[in-house]
C-alpha cells in the first residue's frame with residue numbers, strides 16, 4: 001500500500017473515512033495525485049476551495065504577507081485584519097467582526113455572545129439556544145450541543161445544558177419552543193452536512209419575528225453557505241431576512257484557516273476585552289488571504305456567473321429526476337444535492353474517484369455537489385455524463 005496512506009493509518013487518529021488517494025498539487029478545479037493524474041474537484045474541500053485551488057490572487061497575497069509579517073499577538077493591530085473586517089462588515093451587517101480559526105470557533109463566539117447578551121438583557125435564566133434537528137454547527141462541545149444529530153452527540157454526553165432542538169421549517173414547533181428564556185435561534189439558511197436542505201422564506205421570517213418578540217438573537221451559521229456558494233455573497237440575501245449575528249469560515253481564507261463572527265451594530269460591543277480571544281484569530285496571513293478572496297467574489301459579474309453555473313448544474317440534475325435516476329434535487333446556487341432511489345451514494349462516490357472525479361455524499365441516500373465557483377461548463381457536462389452512466393447501472 002502507498003507509504004503515505006500507511007503513515008496516515010499508523011500515525012493519524014481514524015476520525016475520517018478517507019479515500020485511497022494522495023494529492024500533492026492543486027490548480028483551479030483540479031487536484032493532482034502523486035503520479036500526476038488530474039482529478040476534477042466537485043467537493044472543493046467541502047466548500048473551502050470556492051475560488052478553486054491555489055488561486056493566483058490568494059497565493060500572491062499570502063506569499064507577500066508571510067514574508068512581510070506572519071504573526072503578532074492580538075494586543076496589536078495589522079493592516080490585513082483591518083481590511084478584511086471592513087470588507088466583511090460593509091458587505092454584510094455593518095457591525096463588527098471577531099476573527100477565529102474555524103467554523104466551530106466562529107459559532108462558539110456566536111454562542112458566547114448570545115449567552116452574554118441574554119444574561120444582560122434577561123438575567124441568568126435567559127440562556128437557552130434553539131437550533132434545528134439535522135443541523136450542523138461544529139465538533140467542539142458547545143457547537144456539538146447545538147448540532148442536533150444524535151449519533152454525533154451521544155458518545156460525548158453530557159452535553160452543554162441549555163440547547164433545544166426543533167424540526168426544520170416547522171413554524172408551529174418554533175413558536176411553541178420560544179419564550180423569554182431563549183437567548184438565540186441558531187440556524188443554517190441551507191443545512192449543509194445534514195443533506196442540503198434550504199429553509200423556507202416563511203420560516204426565516206417567523207424566526208426573525210419570534211427572535212425579536214422574545215429578545216433573542218437570530219444567528220445564521222453561514223460557514224458553508226456564505227461567500228458566494230449559493231450565488232449571493234451570503235445566503236440570507238436570497239430572502240433579505242437579516243440575522244443579528246452571522247458566522248463564516250471555510251472558504252473565507254481561500255484555503256487558509258480562518259473563522260469570522262459578525263455582529264450587527266446593536267450587538268457589536270457585547271464581547272469586551274478579556275471575555276473572548278484566540279491566539280491565531282485574525283492573524284495577518286489568513287486575513288490577507290481573506291481580503292483577496294473577498295475582492296475576487298465582489299468583482300463585477302462574479303456572483304452572476306455563479307448563479308448561471310448553478311442553474312446549469314441544477315438543470316442537468318433535474319433531467320436525471322425526470323429520468324427517474326434521482327428522487328429529489330435541491331439546494332441553492334452551487335450548493336446542490338440529489339437523493340438516490342436506492343441507498344448507494346458511497347458506491348457512486350467510490351466509482352467517481354476511479355473516473356478521477358471528486359464527489360461527496362452526506363449520507364447513503366444523498367450526493368452533494370460543491371464545485372468550485374469557477375467551475376466551467378464542460379466540467380459540469382463531464383460530471384453529469386458520469387452520473388448519468390453510474391446511476392443508470
Ligand SMILES: Cc1ncc(COP(=O)(O)O)c(C=O)c1O
Pocket residue numbers: 046101102103104105107136137138139188192193221222223224225249250
Ligand atoms: C454549517 C457549518 N457550521 C460549522 C461547521 C464547522 O466548521 P469547522 O469544521 O471549520 O469547525 C461546518 C463544517 O462543515 C459547517 O458546515
